Every structure is written in structure tokens, then in C-alpha cells.
Amino acid sequence: MSLGKFESMLKTNNVYFFDATEFESIIQHYLNIGKHSLAKKAIQLGLEQHPNNIALTLLRVEIYIFEGKYESAISLINKIEAIEPNNDEVFIQKATILSKHKKHTEAIGILTKSLEFVEDPVDVWAMIGMEYLYLNDYDNARLNFAKCIDVDCEDYSSLYNVIYCFEMQEDYEASISFLNKYIDRNPYSEVAWHQLGKQHFELENYEEALKAFEYAVLIDETFIGGYLEKAKTLEKLSSYEEAIKNYLITLELDDPTAYVYIRVGECYEKLESRGTAIEYYKKAVYEDPLLDRGWLLLTNLYCEAENYHKAIYYINKALQIDDTNPLYWRKYAEINIHLNFYDEAIKAFKTCINIGDNELEVYLGLVDVLLFLGDYEESLEILLKARRTYREFAEIEYRLCGIFIVHNKRDYGFQHLSKGLQIDYESHYVIKDLFPAVYRIQEVQSFIEDFKSS
Template sequence: MTEDFDNHSDQEKELVKRFEDSLSANLNLFFGEEELEDIIRYYHDHFKYRKALKTSEWALSKFPFSIEIKLLMAQSHIFLDEVEEGLEILENLNNISPNNEDIVLTLANAMSILDQNSDAIQLLQNFIPLAEDKAEVFYLLGNFYRIENKNREAIECLKEAVKLKINHEDALFQLAMLTDEEGSFDEILNFYQEFIDQDPYNANAWYNLGVVYNRLGKFEDAIAAYDYALLIDDTFSSAYFNLGNALMNTNQYEKALEAYLNTINCEGSNAENCCYLAASYEKLDQIDMAFKYFKKSAKLDSEYDDAWFGLGMCMIKKKKYFEAIHYFKKAIKLTAENANYWVGLADAEYELGNLQSSSEAYEEAINLEPGILETYVNLSLIYFDQNRFEEAEDVIMEGLEELPEEASLYYRLVVYMIKTGKYKEAFSILENALTLDFEKHTLLYELMPELEQQKAIYKIINQYREGFKE
């Protein structure tokens, strides 16, 4: 599940700093081959691929026959989308050092990126008997078969990967995705049940069963499976974490909070588990504690956007809208494609009376993720409050294209149409709304109280009231 987001030791950071200072000052200090490999991997892990490539070139000037540094150079090229350059290096390496597992796996990935999936599959199929980490080979094969739309072969390969390494989370995830697409959940449930029948005290098997139930939306079954895993191994941090998620999905927030605390006790604090713990505090309306852990999450990883969003939501609940805007903008700067972040920003701007900024943020949310009811309702209300009734009407019409069964949108549309003098269309829309959900008709009076005295409206509602009573 979760790992420390900064899994590099202070010693490694110091090594990188010493290397960079040496280059800057032209000191030409000595660095061993393994030290240079660690520096390049550090750059890979921090997405600094250009630096990784330059370092690998520099390292090869010192260690020109290093297979590992050449492999890291090839990987750097691939990460930089210079795949053909990387492939050329890998093919040379494969000739020099045939059956080197790292080279073969990287070569297969490069072939796949260049749409040479058949060649990549053939390469891995031939390599299976020689592979030390057969689980990883089957996992990659599963991915390549999936790209080729050979889902049955992909499922079988992913199953093999899980059989060999039952806690292979990437294989488990892909298997869950594939079985979701294929609708073959019974098959995968039976697959994990076989593991449990053979070894009922296998915590990983129970955990995997929980993952599948969770994907099916059977959260109570997932909770039971995670509980079994934890009875067997009470230090299983991933099981605690997923248990917390399933409990959140069933509104059992206090138990979820306990599960997240257990996660942290097992694996230590990181940005993800602190953020989820904060969310459970928020659901329990313990806003100060929620703020504390969202803040801790952001401190552990300043690029963890969910934490900044959570801080914004805490400020909304505290009615500190200026602060909320600051946090929402931090989240958006990191991940501008998340519609919920724009909705949060829009809500805060609205509360401060910044209607233009609010409407722009709601529009951005709608563009990113059509179908969020709140965005259409709130944006239409901004226009309604400004007597821009036709624009309010347009927003609701747009919302109805995405949410055609949402009665509240029809009732709002009735009011906006009446405001623009479209009585005939409004009465027709009202009949649709009353058919969908009669009880929500009071929305009409909340938006436009004088409608309670409108005879034509009263007559239509009364007709449907009689039918509703029956």
C-alpha cells in the first residue's frame, strides 16, 4: 500500500549534494561506481531524468565498461521519451550480457513503447525459464497482452504473477481492472478462494479477497476479509489501510479512524495515511484534528495535493474563506485537472462575494467533470441572484444533459423559465419534475416564494398531489 514518500536516507541525499557541489566547484572528487549508480537512481526516483542522463554520461567517462550505468543511461533515455536511443543501448547490452534480467525487462518495455508488443511478448516468453523474478516477467506479459486486447491471456499471466508473489500489488490491481472490464469477478473470487482453501492462514490471500470485494462494491464482505487478514497478521499495514477505506465507504467513520491509526502505528506516518486519517476526523466533524493531520500530510509531502484540498475544506467549515482559497489554489497548482478542487475554490469565492471568480471556477469544474450536481446548481444560483435568468437557464439545461433524472434541476429550470416569461415551457417542465419526484416541489417556493400564490402552478401541483397520495 503506502510507502514513505521520501524513501531516500539522509546519507543518500548527502551523497547527491556532495556530487552536485563537486561538479559546480570543478573539484573532480572521486565517486565509486556504486555511488554513481545510487545518484542516477535518486534522480530517476525524483523525476529528474535529464540530470540522470547527464550523470550517467559523466559516470561512463569514469567507468566505461559498467553494464549497470549503461542500463541506467538507457532507462534515462526512455524516461525522456528518447526511446529509440534507449533501445539501441539496450540491444547492445543484451548482446554483451545476454539473459541479464534487468536488461531483458527494460528492453521489453522499450519495445512495447515503440508498439513492438509482439516482439516484447516473444522476448519475455523465451526468457521465462531463465528468469529469477518470474512474477515480474508474467506481470509484464500480462500488460503487453492487455495492450494487444488479448484479455484472456493477460488474465492468465497476471494470475501466474500473483501465484508466484501473492502480494504483487501491481498485478493484483491490473487483475482487478481486467476482471472488472470482463465482468469475470466470480472467476477471480474463486481464484483467491483456492488460495485460502489451500492455506487458510495466509493473510495475503484474505487481503486480496478483500480487494476484489471492494472493487465489487461489496464493502461489508471486504471488511470481513480484511479482518481475517488482520487476525492472522496484526501488523499488516495495507490491510488496516484498506479496512479504513471500506469502513469510510460504509460511513463507519470512528472505526475507519481507528484503522488508519493502526496503519500509522504499523508503518509510520506518511503523506497518504495522514491525509486519510484527517479525512476520517473531518467526517466526524473533528475539524481541528482533521486540520492537524492534513497539515502533517502536506508537510511530509508538499506535492500531495489531496492534503492541501483537505486543508481548504477545513477552512470552509471554519468559515475562514480567505485561508480556504489559499489552500485550494495550492491544490489546483499541483493538479489542475481535479474538478473537486475547483468546486472548493468556487464555494469559497462565493462566500466572499467574489461572484465572477466563483462562476469561473464552477465553469472550470463543469468543463473538467460534467455531471457534478453541485456545480450546475451553484453556478445557476449566481446568475439567478444577478437577475441573469437566461444564463441560469442555460446552465441547468447543460446539467440536464448529464443528469436527466435529477428532479431538482427541473424545478430550478421551471423558476428560471418563469422569470424569462416562458410560462408554457415552464408548466411542461414542471409536470416532468413532479413525475420524477413530487416531494421536491417545495424547491419552487424556496427560489420564488410568490409561486405559492400562483393559481396555474397550484393547479398542476394539486393534480399530481392527488396521484402522489394514491
């Protein structure tokens, strides 16, 4: 009734009288639905009709804080405090401003003082808990949130915050103990059972985790989070068919998600049902075309099937989304080698190096392609660059050996052969694979045999 009357007044420019309580209700309505301009209009009209009303003035303070007008907010708070020094809302708004300025210790002091005057301390305990969280003081944060739960065991926001504190301290055992006591008080809380399962999951107690998630979905058969966690746990227990059933339940309860399609696909892949896995991965990328992981999973399956023409299509999709991911460039290089597109493979390996992927296998992959193409000069340059980082690696020494002997620099070649044999004798097959002509040289054969027998 009051809201309709107020909006009618705004449309007609007529001025109607409202009592202060009606204005409060109207303002709170607009704040709750995010219409701050209408809330400000209501505050202005309210204070014109009730200029000394504390509650309306405090709502103006709230708007000032929301808008970042802290000086104006403090000025009004000081005026209210002069009239009502023990008004609990004054303490809360002061603490809010201090918190916005990252003065969390001072905010805690103000909020603690307000506890002397507030009738219901729960909201203040929650605020104190949040300030301690900002300070990474998880013990004190947890204690304050726990007070909220003692008053209202269905205060799930505080329950989540208590568990968050335990998790940040990686104290999962204590978290489990807390949740077991909580469940004794509130045994039909699907949220608590769900959180208990997650703690057991972190400790790899998968059987216990599964029991907890089963209770959660038994209490609430529409609890999507419970089914998801239950399915993930079943995966850990290698019960892939049961995991799939639980993932599919979530698709019945809510709109499909790429995440669920991916998880179902991975389960089918582990069941060696690759065709069905591909179906679900395709559903995932259809649902979320920007999900590069989905494109990569498709790439991997087509690589396993040696269908490199399809694999190159899918890895290109992943690279279009994230062309700074070295994993994708490595896969792109691997596929192009199978397709005999060596220039593209070289480009991919060089891109890996340029974006900071300096792993030895990237250098060696690039060198091996260059050697295959007969580009010994650039191969040597890259190997020497790699050797500055990877000083004692036989894979580098054997390749240097082959290059130098091919170029009739036998002294250098045998120096590197000797070093390679000292580092890892068994890897000398590298020479046989990459430089078969060098490996067949009798002098090389004798050198290797002499080293083995020495």
C-alpha cells in the same frame, strides 16, 4: 575485498588485476546502487583485462540499453550470438530492446524461444507476463505470472500482477477463487489475506473483507496496509469508533500522514463530534498544506456551524491550491452570499462558467444574486443563455416571467408563466420567493389558480 581494491585503484591510478567474476560482482554492485558511471568504468577496465568475456560484454549491453543506445546494444548482441547462439541472456536483451520499441508481440516470441535454453524459467515467465500486460492481454499475462507463483509461492510481485489482471477484467469472483486456493498453500501470507479482503471490498462483501483484513494484521501486527483497509471496511459497516482505532494504530507504526488524519476526521464527523473532526482536519493540512481536500472539509464544517468568516478563510486556502476547481468556486460563492459580499459571489459564479461549469444551478445562482442587486438586464441575458442548453426547465421560465412582468412586458411574462406551470406546477413558489410583488398581482394569482383547476 574486491570492491575496496577496485576503488583504491581508481584513486591511485594503479592498475590491479581482477578475474572476470570479480569484475562482474563489482559492476553489479554499482548497478544495484545506481552508480552507472562507476559501473561503466568497471566494465571498461574489465573488458580491457578480459576482452572476450561474454558476461562482461552482456553487462555493457545492459548499460547501452539503459542509456537508450540501442544500435550499439544490438551490435554487441549480434557478436555474442555469433559466439554463443543459445545464450539465454542474449534472448532476454533482444526482447528488452524490442519491448522498448513497443514490439511486444516480437518480444514474447523471443522470450518464448529462450525457454528452451534457460535453466530457471521464472524470470522469463515474469517478463512474458509483462509483455502481455503491455498488450492488455490479461488472460495470457495472468497465466505466466501464475507459473511463477507455482514455483515460488512467496513471489509477491507475481501475485500482485495476477490480482491486477483479474481487477482489470473486473472479475473479482475469479480473483477470490484464485486467492482462496493460494491461501490453502500459503495460509500465513498476510499479503494474500490483504488482497482477498480488497476483492471482497470491491464486491461490497464487507463482513468477508473485514475477516480477511483481520487475518492479515493477525499474521503481521505491523502491517500498515492491513490496518488501513480494515479501518476503511469498518467505516463501510458504520463502526466508526473501531475504524478510528485502526487508523490510529497506523500512526503508531509509521510517520503520520494527511490521508489518515482526514479519514479519522471524517469518522468523527459521522459520529457528530465536529470539534474533534476539525482537530484532525487541521492536523491533515498541517501535515500537507497542499491538500486542498482538507481545506474544503474544514470549510464545510465551518459553514455548517454558520461561521462564515472562518469558512471564507479556508475556502481561499483551497482556491490558492486549485483555482480551476468549480466545486471550490461554488462554495466560495455560497459563503460570500452569507457574508453579503455579492460582488464576490457574482465573480465566483462567473468563474465557474468560464472554467466550464455550465450546470443549471450555477446559472440560477448567478441570476438570483443579480436579481437581488436589481440587475435585471444581465439576469435576462444569462437566463436566455442558459435556456439555449436547458430548454424545458421551469426554474428558468418562472424567473423570465418575473423579469418580463417587472418590466411591464406582461404578454411575454405570462407566456413564460404558462410554460413554467406546464413543466412543473409545484415550482411556481420561485416567483413568490424572487418576485413577491409580481406574485401578489391578482392576475398572476388567478392565472396560477386557473391552471391548477384546469
